[in-house]
Amino acid sequence: MHKLLARQLRKAAEGSLDGTVDVARLIAMVDLAYEEADRERRLKDRALDVMQTEVEEMSRRVAQEAEARFKLLMDNVGEAVVVFDVRGTIEGYNREAEKIFGYTADEVWGRNVSFLIPDESALLSSSLMAPPCGPNDVHVLGMGARDLLGERKDGTEFAAEIAIGEVSTGGHRQYIAVIRDISLRRQAEQELRESESRFRDLAGSASDWFWETDEQYRLTFVSERIGNVLGVKPAAVIGNTWFEIGLDDQPDLAAAHRAVLDAKASFRDMVFTVGPPDGNDARVIRLSAIPTFAADGSFSGYRGVGADITREARAVRQAIRAQEQLRDAIDSITDAIAVYDSKGKMVIWNQAYAETLRNAADYLAPGIAFEDVLRHGHRNKLFDIGTQDFEDWLVSRLKRFRHPDGVAFILKLSGGRWVQSRECPTREGGVVAVRTDISQLKRREEDLDQLRRRYELILDSAGEGIVGLDRSGRVTFANRVAGEIIGRTSGDMIGQCFNCLINPDSARCDGTTCLPSASAVVEAYLSGTPGQVSGEVIRHSDQQAIPVDYFVAPIIGDGQSSGTVLVYRDATLRLQSERSKEEQKHELEFLVAERTGELQRQINIRALTETALRASRERLKGITDSLFEGVLVVDRSGYISFANPSAKQLLDYHEDDRDIEGHPLESLMKVGTPAGAVTFAGSPFQRSITEDLAIHDDDAVFISASGKSVAVAYACSPHGEDADKRSVIISFRNIEALKRAQREALQASRLASVGQLAAGIAHEINTPIQYVGDNLRFISDSLIKLMSALTAARELGSEVGQIPALAEAAAKFEAAFRTTKIPFLVAEIPAALSESLDGVAQIARIVLSMKEFSHPGTSSKIMTDINRALDSTLTVSRNVWKHSAEVERNFDPTLPPVLCHAGELNQVFLNLIVNAAHAIESSGKPLPGRITISTGRDGGHVVITVADSGTGVPEAIRERIFDPFFTTKEVGKGTGQGLAICRDVVMTKHGGSLDLGDNAGDGAVFVVRLPIDGAGKVGVEE
Known part of the structure; x- marks a missing residue:
């Protein structure tokens, strides 16, 4: 039991x-x-189906046929239903029956069921002999009791399984026959038995194993295969959970799996590692399972399968590593590379490919279609398609992309960029796109094309015929004149044998290369050596003979001749000239013999004449060499035929350089004009020769070969009666000193005018100031007397107030005395008058200083008090320095007068004081600064020093501080002429010195030394 x-x-x-x-x-x-x-x-069964599906997925190469047959069986399962009465007459027939038997419902309606099932006796006997069922009842008579044979419309028989039921409605008995075509099932059952046998064999030999757990997730069963995977017997893992076996070593995965288990949900393809991840014994396993429940619905555990996927995991890691290596490899390639799959979706690309696109980071991602890449590029104005419609361009571009052939083609991008693109197919139907930036190459091609057109224009402009020949003597290039000489166009000559062109009747050409014996020209260009052929006769296209001269030069490439350049010209005129010269030669020989005797006589006369001319030339040369002015003789072609030493000296030309005679005038000098330097061509000198004019200019500029500008006054006149041999004589002198004197005179005139204006203003101010001073002194003296009268009046008022009749008048007087604040006015008015007199005295002193500063006396030197001159200068310039500096005067009271130009020295002192004030203001130091002015005697000289606490003078510019136009001030705040003029005044006009001294502290110090007796060395201006 x-x-x-x-x-x-x-x-x-x-x-x-x-x-x-x-x-x-x-x-x-x-x-x-x-x-x-x-x-x-x-x-x-369900677990078996799940395991079978898993096994089929893992072993689809083994079980693919069984899966296909199983799917075919399931897709074609169907049942036919036939309804008939007690006599077997068909009353119902469904669509599946139509499919099974091949008859439509109309064809079988009313017919006996026996024509569908030939073995109807068994069918009817089992149906009609059964006891009837009750009204409105259904009685199943039999289901699958027998397997019968059905007959289709085409006469074929098939195995069928029949189930018959009886339905009685209102006394009408109907039989419902459910007929199932089991021919395929019979076949499927046989195949299933075979598949089940294979599955059992496979389950025993496959790498997967089966397992079960209880409700605590502890293993209750594992198949033997797990021992081969984990290296332990199945009994060693029974009672453990997957967490204890190794899942807890991966906390994140373990937490996610616990959530699945808590939900009692099935799971699939959970992968984790058993053992140390980096160890040799580590195993990667994959688990799939479904929950199981007891009859009462309570959870009883999991049942599932496991697989060892260690090799697959390693392969995946290797694939990922290979993909990373592939990406690194293509990123290291300078060309832009992108790989698209068979659907035109991007798979991988390198950085260079992204850089060829604009704003690629906004849209470039794996899976983006090539068409979308093109549309993004168009929106970002990447492609330069000219006036072509983008949609039309897109269609042609996609057509090329979808049929890759690996042939390179050119794409023009915006911004003048060009890329060469190649699209190669892959085995899987994808595309590998490679782009190379050829912008530089395209620019070089454009430059070469422009250079080629330029050279063609130059060669077409040449006066000789020029042709290029290959090694076989065929024309590769011909200019316009080359075709005109032989009566052809240059285009018609290309590719033809040159010897055949110039010798149309030549029979010595084999169609490829003319033999050297064909002509001297052929021998010359086939020899590969440069040479010249004269007097060769060629044929015009109209058969006219033309003598020509040739020059042949080989084209050398890689050490060997790759062709020849041949230059030729029509020699007709040359030959005619030679013949004419020969005829003239005979005639000249006769004339020479005739004239020899006469010439001998003339030679004797000329010898005497030349002796006289030589003596005259020597005298003239001595005269010109001693002239202070420069003298040049230039022929009509602009070449110097004579230059005296003064001319070379004034134009900074050294004799040891080379002889100047015979050289162009430009090698010695040019004429300066407002438009720039002018050479002999277009100069006044050429005009003097061509127009036979004498020209002079008192204010001109010559520019020497070294670039030095020289102010000159010049005169030029033509020399010689014969216009073809006429030359020009140029005499000039340096007027630099004169112009400098003119500038200084003009400046002195301007300063004198300003001084006179200032002196006039000072004089006009002085007179009213004297009035004001005298009146103020008169008011001051009168106020004393008025105050005595007021005191007496007030005493009188006090006494009158004692008289009743006059008390009211005395009170009014006292009130008026207090209202007008007479005591206050008596106390303050003298002080106000005293201050006003001080101000008037200060104005008088300033006016006096201005008069002394502006009118130092006569233009000749006079004895001058330097201390007083400095005081006057400080007074005049006080408005410049009073806000920025304090002035310390260290004047020597025993300083003797100095013989000098007082006005010009005042200008020197003013410039030094103003510069010191400006230096203090720009130093950034706290204000006020300090200006120290000292005077003293050093032997026969007076020494004046002006020191400041400003920025000082850097060592780098100390030597340039006195250069004209040199300034350290901002643009617009100084001309750079001040110190240069000061030094010129002190040194040139007074024989003194102006130096930049050493300041022990910060700032700068300038030292002026003047001879007391004015006897120092002076310049030419003095």
């Missing part, structure tokens, strides 16, 4: 005292047991 049945019998007899079995309870328990068994069977 089965153990389960024994337990059920005991439970059924538990309520009975005598042990009698409760049959109803036993049947209920048996029924429940059958239901549990059926549920367990369904669960096992």
Whole structure:
């Protein structure tokens, strides 16, 4: 007896005292047991289906045929339903029956069912002999009791399984036959049995294993295969969870898996590592499972399969590493590379490819279609397609992309960029796009094309015929004149044999290369050596003979001749000239003989004349060499035929350089004009020769070959009666000193005018100031007397106030005295008058200083008090320095007068003081600064020093501080002439010195030394 049945019998007899079995309870328990068994069977079937699917996925190469057949069987499962009455007349027929039997419903309606099933006796006997069912009842007579043969419309038979049911409605009995075509099922059952046998064999030999757990997720069963994977026996893992086996070593994965288990959900392809990840014994396993439940619905555990995917995991890692290496490799390639799959989706690209696009980071991503890349590029104005419609351009571009052939083509991008693109197909139907930036190459091609057109224009402008020949003597290039000489166009000559062109009747050409014996020209250009051929006769296209001269030069490339350049010209005129010269030669020989005697006589006369001319030339040369002015003789072509030493000296030309005679005038000098330097051509000298004019200019500029400008006054006149041999004589002198004197005179005139104006203003101010001073002194003296009268009046008022009749008048007087604040006015008016007199005295002193500063006396030197001159200068310039500096005067009271130009020295002192004030202001130091002016005597000289606490003079510019136009001030705040003029005044006009001294502290110090007796060395201006 089965153990389960024994337990059920005991439970059924538990309520009975005598042990009698409760049959109803036993049947209920048996029924429940059958239901549990059926549920367990369904669960096992389901688990088997899941495991079978997993095995088929993992081993699809092994079980692919079984999967296909199983799918075919399931897709074609169908049942035919036929309804007939007790006589067998068909009353119902469904679509599946139409498919099975091949008859439509109209064709079988009303016919006997026997024509569908030839073995109708068995069918009817099992149906009609059955007892009828009750009204409105359904009775199943049999299902699959027999396997019959059905007959189709085409006469073929098939195996069928039939189930018949009876339906009685209102006394009308109908039979419903469910007919199933089991021919395919029979075949499928056979194949399934074979597949099941293969599956069992496969399950025993496959790398996967099966496992089960209880409700605590502990393993209760594992197949033997796990021992080969984990290296342990199955019993060693029974009772453990997957967490304990290795899943807890990966916390994130373990937490996610616990969430799945808590939800009692199935899971698939959970992958984790057992053992040290970096160890040799580490195994990567993959688990899939479904939950199992008891009959009462309670969770009972998981059942699933496992697989060792260590090799697959390693392969995936290697694939990822290979992909990374591939990306690194293509990123290191300078060309732009992108790979697209068979659907035109981007798979991988390198950085160079992204850089060829604009704003690629905004849209470039794996999976983007090539068409989208083109559209993004168009929106970003990447492509230069000219006036072509973008959609038309896009269609042609996509057509080329979808049919890659690996042929390079050129794309023009915006901004003048060009790329060469190649699109090569892959084995999988994808495309590898390679782009190379050829912008530089395109620019070089444009430059070469422009250079080629320029050279063609130059060669076409040449006066000789020029042709290029290859090694076989065929024309590769010909200019315009080359074709005109032989009566052809240059285009017609290209590719033809040159010897055949110039000798149309030549029979010595074999069609490829003319033989050297064909002509001297052929021998010359085939020899590969440079040479010249004269007097060769060629034929015009109209057969006219033309004598020509040739010059042949080989084209050398890579050390060997690759062709020849041949230059030729029409020699007709040359030959005619030679013949004419020969004839003239004979005539000249006769004339020479005739004239020899006469010439001998003339030679004797000329010898005497030349002696006289030589003596005259020597005298003239001595005269010109001693002239202070420069003298040049220039012929009509602009070449110097004579230059005296003064001319060379004034134009900074050294005799040891080379002889100047015979050289162009430009090698010695040019004429300066407002428009720039002018050479002999277009100069006044050429005009003097061509127009036979005498020209002079008192204010001109010559520019020497070294670039030095020289102010000159010149005169030029033509020399010689014969216009073809006429030359020009140029005499000039340096007027630099004169112009400098003119400038200084003009400046002195301007300063004198300003001084006179200032002196006049000072004089006009002085007179009213004297009036104001005298009146103020008169008011001051009168105020004393007025104050005495007021005092007496107030005393009188006090006494009058004692008289009743006059008390009111005395009170009014006292009130008026207090209202006008007479005591206050008496106290303050003298002080105000004193301050006004001080101001008037200060104005008088300033006016006096201005008069002394502006009118130092006569233009000749006079004895001058230097201390007083400095005081006057400080007074005049006080408005410049009073806000920025304090002035310290260290004047020597025993300083003797100095013989000098007082006005010009005042200008020197003013410039030094103003410069010191400006230096203090620009130093950025706290204000006020300090200006120290000292005077003293040093032997026969007076020494004046002006020191400041300003910025000082850097060492780098100390030597340039006195250069004209040199300034350290901002643009517009100084001309750079001040110190240069000061030094010129002190040194040139007074024989003194102006130096930049050393300041012990910060700032700068300038030292002026003047001879007391004015006897120092002076310049030419003095």
